[in-house]
Amino acid sequence: MSGWMTVCRRLYRRTAHTFPDEFRAVCGDGLEQLGEDVVPLVWQQQGALGILRLFADLAMRLPYEYLSTWISKIRELTMTNDIFEGTWTATGEDAQWDVPGNSKPQQACVRFEATDTGYLMVAYGIVDGKAVAERPQAISTDGRRRPLVDLNGRPIPGVPAGAVAFGSHSDSLTLEIGAEADGRVLSAATYKVSADGKTLTATNHGVGPKGPYKNVWVFTRVVPDPYVPQG
């Protein structure tokens, strides 16, 4: 019977190995291993019928996983490109800068990635010759006010208690985000993409730790996007 077991185990491993790469990327070779491990157990407990059910489970799941993978790929292909998505860069020379206590960056970059609920925004640049980066921001664009927390949902030191943030599209080319506490505006920003999609004008104002601030940046889209693998 051990020869029969070996054949079943090998067959299971080979069939499990044909699952889509996307499935295997998440589950590794766990399915192959588990199948191999349970073949003798199932044979012992349920005999030939059990082995049949073991393979039936595999045979039914295989087309389902391929279908699920194809649906994801089709969704990805048909996804419309968001006009904000991508990497934008600007030099400090043309920027309007009125931020007490903070040096004007020589260079600034901002990157938007579309998410299910809005954007993930990352900003970084060069200030006083040193590379600096801001805290990544998850922006929801449904206009609802949500507590100000970090990406892990934890409170941020220095944020006033009860502070909330919000974001919305006032039109397809304009994104408005802001934060407030006790009805007092902490910050407000408008991001406007030009009609040709090549430039992004960011206007920021609010009240920082050292008083009111305001700045205006005109970013240029980086093409090709350095964060997207080329070729």
Add this chain to the structure above:
Amino acid sequence: MYICEYRYCVMPKKNPDAFLPLRSNWFHILLCLVEGEQHGYGIMQNVLARSDGKVRLWPATLYGSLKRLIEAGLIVESGDRPAPEFDDARRRYYKLTTLGRRVLDLESQRLKDLVRALEARRRQEART
């Protein structure tokens, strides 16, 4: 740096209620993981034992569910390994996330409420 107005962010959280009612397979898997990290074989055996042999998660069904639970953010693969004498280096371990635990709590409460409603109805019927 003030390039982008603000250094705070808003974390859009997944609503745990959106997962309810929880699929039966998902419920069994999450239930196993309450006790701690577990690998695929362990989950399969645990579900079988817990259900007195009535529920068997066959390997492909189990791993299909694990994949979807990971994608939904209810479980994650654990980087921690048990002590070498208790470990099988081939296996991947899974554990509950905070969201997964919350969803399991809500589903348990939902089931409790259903049972309570059913019992109340039976008591009412018995009286009449």
